[in-house]
Every structure is written in structure tokens, then in C-alpha cells.
Amino acid sequence: MRILSSDERYLQRALELARNATAFASPNPTVGCVLVRDGAVLGEGAHFYDESDHAEIAALKQTASEGLSAANATAYVTLEPCAHYGRTGPCAAALVAAGVERCVVATVDPNPLVSGKGIGSLRDGGVTVDVVDAASPLALAARRLNDAFAFSIQHGRPFVTLKAAVSLDGYLAPPPLSRSVTHPHWLTGEAARADVQKLRHASDAILTGVGTILADDPCLTDRTELPRRKPLLRVILDSRLRTPPASALVKGAERDVLIIASRFAPEAVTEALESAGVEVLRVANSGGRADLPSVLKALQDRGVRNVLVEAGSTVNESFLASGLVDKVALYYSDVELGHGSVPFAGAIASPYALQQSLTHVTRETFPHAEGSTREDVKVSGYLHDPWDWPHTELRAPLIA
Numbered sequence: 001m002r003i004l005s006s007d008e009r010y011l012q013r014a015l016e017l018a019r020n021a022t023a024f025a026s027p028n029p030t031v032g033c034v035l036v037r038d039g040a041v042l043g044e045g046a047h048f049y050d051e052s053d054h055a056e057i058a059a060l061k062q063t064a065s066e067g068l069s070a071a072n073a074t075a076y077v078t079l080e081p082c083a084h085y086g087r088t089g090p091c092a093a094a095l096v097a098a099g100v101e102r103c104v105v106a107t108v109d110p111n112p113l114v115s116g117k118g119i120g121s122l123r124d125g126g127v128t129v130d131v132v133d134a135a136s137p138l139a140l141a142a143r144r145l146n147d148a149f150a151f152s153i154q155h156g157r158p159f160v161t162l163k164a165a166v167s168l169d170g171y172l173a174p175p176p177l178s179r180s181v182t183h184p185h186w187l188t189g190e191a192a193r194a195d196v197q198k199l200r201h202a203s204d205a206i207l208t209g210v211g212t213i214l215a216d217d218p219c220l221t222d223r224t225e226l227p228r229r230k231p232l233l234r235v236i237l238d239s240r241l242r243t244p245p246a247s248a249l250v251k252g253a254e255r256d257v258l259i260i261a262s263r264f265a266p267e268a269v270t271e272a273l274e275s276a277g278v279e280v281l282r283v284a285n286s287g288g289r290a291d292l293p294s295v296l297k298a299l300q301d302r303g304v305r306n307v308l309v310e311a312g313s314t315v316n317e318s319f320l321a322s323g324l325v326d327k328v329a330l331y332y333s334d335v336e337l338g339h340g341s342v343p344f345a346g347a348i349a350s351p352y353a354l355q356q357s358l359t360h361v362t363r364e365t366f367p368h369a370e371g372s373t374r375e376d377v378k379v380s381g382y383l384h385d386p387w388d389w390p391h392t393e394l395r396a397p398l399i400a
Contacts, residue, residue, distance in 0.1 A: 007104055007130075010034045010076040011138050013044065014106070017055070018078045018145055021046040022202050023228035027303040029079055029109075029149040031055040035063055035100070037073040042066070049229055056081050056091040060098055071099030078142045080109040080131075083121040092118045096125030105131045106142035110150035110386065143387045148204075148306030151326060151386035157296040159306045159386065161327040162319060163199055165192070168334050170350045171341035172313060176215065187333040191366035192376040196310075197224045199329060200232060203308040205299055209315040210238035219248050220310070231256035233304065237290050237315060241269040245276055253277035260290045260298075292322050317346035320354070326384040328358060332377045333368070355379055359388075 017032030025031070025047050033055035035042040043066065045058025053061065056077060063070050075081075081091035081103070095103060103122050108131065109115045122129050132139045143150070148159040165187045166172060174185055186193070200206055201224040208220065213236060222232045231254065236243055239262040243250060249257060250273065257278045261270070262285045270280045283294045299307060309319055319325050330351050344351045355361075358381025368374035382388075 006039070007076070008138065010036055010041075010074075011078070011104060011106055011132070013041075014055075014076045014078050015138075015141055015145070017044055017046040018142075021048055023226065024048045024050070026148070026204050026229070026305050027152075029146045031077065031079045033059040033078075034076045035059045035070050035073045036076065037070075042068050042070060042073055052087055054082065054088055054091050056095055057088065060094060069099070070095075072101045073099075074102040074104060075100050076104045076106075078106045079146065080105050080107070080115070081118040081122065082109070082114065083117040084114055090118075090121065092121040092125070095122060096127060100127055102128040102130070105129060107132065107134070107139050107146075107387075110146070111153045147327070147386055151384070152300065152305045154386060157293070157300050157324075158204070158304050159326050160296070160309060160319065160324055161199065161203070161306065161329060162309045162316060162325045163196060163329040163331075164310075164316065164344060164351065165196075165331040165333065166344055166351045167337040167341070168332065169336045169338070169341075170344055170352060171337040172344055173215075173342040174337050175340050176342070187335065188331050188376040189366065189368035189372075189374075191368075192331050192378065195364075195366065195378065196331070197222065199308055200224070201226055201228065203232065203306050204304040205233035205235050205306075206308045206310055207235040207237070207315075208309070208311040210236055210240075210242050211312045211314060212310075213238070213243050213247055213249060215312070217248050219252055221252070233258060233299075233302070235260065235295075235299070235307070237295070237311075239265065239285060239288065239290055241265040241273065241280070243273065243278075245272050250276050250278055255279070260295050262290065289318065292318060292324055296324065313343045313346050316344060317348050320345050321348055326386070327380065327382050328354060329378060329380045330355065332379065334374055334376075355381070357383060359383075359385060 014032035014034045018030045021030050028049050031047045034044045043059040043063030045055045047055045075095055083090045083092045119129050151159040200222045206220050220234045234257045236259045238259050241261050255277055259280050261280050261282050263282045273280055284291045361381035364378040366376045368376050
């Protein structure tokens, strides 16, 4: 469709509303809606899972609370209105019942079981529906808001983003003997690290390996100070239960730490960790390590739509070799660490080689320090784009 300047303005507002609901909508999609008539905003809303109402219903309720009617209005929505009964009734039917005249949809629903049905229901009800061209920046922005939902609803596992800070020569960290938990080595500056916190805030879970816990003793928390619906789930792959009970992560556990262990992990250690507020989940092993598809299925069963992997070389290698990384965020520092430093992903891929396999690549720079001419560079892109390929197809691993 041809987007008018007024249409674009209201869709941008709907996108802003949706973004404001980040970390509140999962496991549902993030959606914003604006109702407009004769150039005046009647009502607007976003979806917050705990409040049940979808964005369209929230906008209709706000309109009614102002003593207004949505008759002959235009609804601007970031995602196709639903046409099925779930926790709530169908939004498409509610818009029709309210007398909405036109609906502008930024992107269709990615769920293959319902995609297009909301649009069809609106049209059957006499509503004019315009769907934004899929190649437009507005449609792309709407899709990117719900990458995790789109992937998860089609493939039955969480969307996985691998994040890593790497040196100019492609290493994760200096040799182990040159660093400790009391003397950590930061490759990137504060601005880039603050951007990482935004990734954490938008994630349902963060995953690492026990090697990172032993080497760095991280907290793995969301430090944006922005509100969220539920705590960030912190997941550790630790087949033999080597995570120290005195580690920062265990000491800070509030039923938001999950350790993935093998079926043969010591029971006594399990009891000690669980008494500290940590949940231990035993899964099948593959090659002496946790079977990653089983791990992701367990997380999906808990309502986790997206997982941020912040780990070391071994875990990075395992995820890439299994074809289970969907998006990559690489933060390059301009320092070199030299031979003998910790590799990015074992022997299978350098960050530069991996970068060549990415699509929809974006690049962003951050000052390394205030007043410094040095910059950290973030390169992001997709190995599996949930909006670009059929839901019946799951591509083979791109890293063999």
C-alpha cells in the first residue's frame, strides 16, 4: 500500500507504544495500537501480558473511558489483529463491533495457524485493511520487534542470540592466567556494555557455561533499571555441578537461576544449590555435555521465547556447530590480545568468518571512553531470519 505521511506518523507512534512494552509482553508478541479519526487520536494502547488486554482492546477501552466512540476511526496496529480465542477474545471482531472503518497493519501475524485470518475477519466485517509493504522500513521495524515470537511460534524453540565482545584479532579474552575474578578484563567501554544491558532487558533468559562462572564470577543480571514483567532467567550449563555455592550468581539467586546438569551430577551438590534458591534441571547429555535441543525445549516449555547466549569459547562452539544460533551481536574492540588468548568459538569459526554468513547486517559504533578517539563497533545480523523463510523449513547449520 501507499503510506501517507499521516499513516506513517501514527504507525510510528504505535511502534513506540509497542517498544515501551518490551519485557512485559512475552510469551505473547509485543504490539501497539493507535485509534484515529479526523486527525485526532481517540485512544492508544500496548499489550502487557499480565493485564491480558491486547493492544487493540486497550486502545478501545481508553477511547471509551474518554466518552468517545471508535466508529469510523482508523486503527493503526504493529501486528495483524488476532481472530481467535485465547486468554482473550478476538481483536478483529472487537474492532468490527466498535465500527472501525479502516485498519492499517504494519506486518502480518507470523503464526502459520492464524496468519491472514485476522485481516480476513476484518475485511469480512466491512473494514478496509491496508497492509504495509513488507519491504518498507515500517514493516521491518514491526517485524524486528517480534523476531523471538515469530521464530518461537513457528519452530517450537526459543530464538537464540549469541553475543560476544571480541578483540581486533578475534579473541574473547586474554590467557586465563593473566586475569581473575578480582581483576576482570573489559574489552569494550562502558557505552558498549550499556548496550549489552539493553539486549539482556529484551531477553527472557541469559545463558552461559560453568567455565564463565568459574573464570569471571558474573551476576548476569539486567542492569538497565527498567521495569520488566518477570526476572531475567539466568541459565548455566554445568553438567557436573561445579558452580560454587559462594558464587555471586548463586548468592543472588531468587528462584531466577536454572542450572542445567547431567543425570549423573552429585545429588548432595544439587541439594546444596537448591537450598540456596537455585533450580537444578537434569537433561540428557550428548558427548559429555548437555544436549542443547533438550535445553532449549525445556526453556520453551517455561515460556521462554528468546535466549541471549553470553558465554565462552566452548559454549559458543557448541551452539554454532549445532545450528542453534539465530542472531549474532559482535562487539569489536580495537585492541589485540595475541596468540594464546581465548578463542571466540573453539576451532570452528572466527568472528570475522561468522560475520560473512550474516544477513540483515547492521553496524553501530560506541565511544570507548569519554573524550577518547577509540571506538567499539557492534556488528549484528541473522543466521536464521524468522520472517524470511517458510515455517516448515529449518535451515541446516551454517557453521559445520
